[in-house]
């Protein structure tokens with residue numbers, strides 16, 4: 001299985017190795033990241049992306065800040081500023097700041113302890129993804145019946161987007177291994193094509209039958225009865241179950257509600273933000289005009305035209321049939337509010 005993010009132990013040369021996802025599927029190129037600035041650049045360019053992978057990046061980012069700080073003689077304040085910069089590199093996926101703040105707790109105990117915590121974040125993520133994939137597959141088969149299923153998914157939620165295995169993708173993979181998955185419709189995922197470039201690459205490598213469709217086809221695919229369910233990942237799930245994910249996700253939810261088929265959100269519990277009450281309070285990242293107005297680096301829109309480029313949307317909890325985490329399946333539309341009460 002592909003590893004999107006790894007810590008390379010090499011003494012004074014220790015660093016983070018990232019698979020550069022901007023170059024997939026054409027080239028499997030690894031970035032050797034040894035400074036906080038280059039990690040932030042990789043996060044903002046989406047060389048590393050996907051909420052759980054960002055969580056692990058946050059953890060390793062703190063280790064990197066200590067490592068670079070020791071080399072360059074940073075003060076404690078400078079180390080702290082660099083940790084904050086990693087935590088804030090992208091705003092919507094809660095995992096990034098969560099991972100950074102979790103590892104930061106151990107700064108006073110030194111680099112080795114921070115690195116140990118960052119490794120733990122990654123290991124827990126893989127375990128969570130494997131567990132939630134089984135739970136999600138069980139739930140879907142119980143709901144829909146024990147027959148080959150057809151699915152639609154949006155963006156990329158596989159090993160590339162996580163430390164390993166995947167979330168929504170993990171459920172699809174699990175159904176495939178059980179011989180219960182007939183076809184996956186993969187939304188291309190404008191504007192950066194995570195579906196076309198990344199999800200279809202992973203599905204192809206895993207031998208899972210799929211078709212890539214333009215994002216605008218998804219609602220009609222659902223209404224025409226071509227799929228039995230939709231499954232997506234999440235960047236942030238608030239206390240009431242509202243879910244931020246890649247822009248375009250809410251269209252799938254609306255179509256599934258109209259058609260009466262399950263719309264499932266899958267994420268490790270690290271994506272649940274108990275401190276945020278509803279989706280209205282989620283900061284939605286807005287990205288550059290060029291991503292929308294250019295096609296393969298060539299301007300497609302007339303000069304002077306501006307874009308609106310939110311990277312995420314929020315699906316209200318009442319449109320979500322189930323939220324699957326490693327802790328279990330919550331049927332979001334019927335469960336009491338808040339779904340995920342703040343830990344006391």
Ligand SMILES: CSC[C@@H](O)[C@@H](O)C(=O)COP(=O)(O)O
Nearest residue numbers: 049050051155157161233234246
């Ligand atoms: C398991 S990944 C879940 C989400 O992070 C994923 O669906 C998504 O929206 C990723 O957006 P991206 O902008 O590629 O980081």
